[in-house]
Amino acid sequence: MAWPPANGLTTQRVPRKDVILPIYASTTVAAPASLVWSTLRDLSAFPTWNSFCPSATIHSQPKDVPQTEANLLHFDTSFTFNVVMDASKPSKVTPTQCRVTDFSTPEAHSGYIPADILKEDGTYEADLGKVYRIAWTTEGGFVARGLRSERFHEIIVLGEGQCEVRTWECQGGVLARAVKYYYKDTLKKKFAKWCEDLKREAEKRANNGATG
Template identity: 35%
Template sequence: MTTLPDPKNATRATPNIPLEKASLHIGSSTSIKAPSPKVWSALTDTSTWPTWNSFVPLVTIRSQPNTESLSPILQKGTKFTFHVCMDPTSTSDKPPATDVHMLITECSAPDPETGSVGRIVWTGDFEAKGTMAPSLLTAERVHEVVDVEGGTEVRNWEAQVGWVVFMVRMMYGARLQANFELWVDDLRRFVEGLE
């Protein structure tokens, strides 16, 4: 496996937030000794998240495109709520959760045969009740799953803009960065444990 050249993805923009416009940019990466389809499956199947995801241990799917079924598999058009645990190291039986309403805007699985990168993008669901106005806070997050020699590289980054982001950066910037790193480490441990 190769050394990751930009482990925090600090030079990557999201589809709708240029790097120079982001008031907060956070990211993480890891190498996983497993094929990309297994990594993709764990990342997009939210029913597995309580097993491995300390930062977002619970997801509520609110709607899926073109179906009444609320499949736990993320796909383009999925509307969902992250029940975020901002302090995954808490020893409390029920750490407080923050609900964040999201929408998948891009979703394409990796293809080891063609070498295509798996990519999933989510942003705030501004139609969901309780979501801040986009002028106050817009966050957009990208996950990429890339086949590399010996396994898979996972890249994860988010850009935020809006008036509230300055407060978010000051109060939670370091915690969010730590949680993004925990996310990919949790994913790596889970997927490698399946091998």
């Protein structure tokens, strides 16, 4: 099935009928899906590869998260991304507070997306046995000003040492119209660059013998 679906993307927090601004990007990666997954989750390593979001701060973790995983994204992690919208001004960042809403691996499936939507919608990879999936939603100031958003990542196993990365965000609410007007093209480029950066970092780690 072609992705994204012809009728547009959706998320649980911002259903298709409410989407004002959809943004998406994808790429294939010559590295194990588990390695891409571990790279994506480790916020402490973002300064080494993520040009769109070179730093992030975790505010709280679920109670059962061990200290050795305190820098990783988990279900219900509260955190802030410091995003760089203008690459010519890397020191100018926009803090964006988020919370993880979904977390699914081939070993531990999430029930966040209803089974009928997984099977029929086309937005999500339906085979939970071959996908790592994480999502987060904005909270705090942006929400108070009228923005609803949810962003997903899916890392889909294509074979041994190869996977596909898909990322998309759906925005709705009053503020989403302003974001669309001012930042639509910039965000499209930033999402594509995020995928390029993640691909480059994961393939470098794979070439150095990392497995995830």
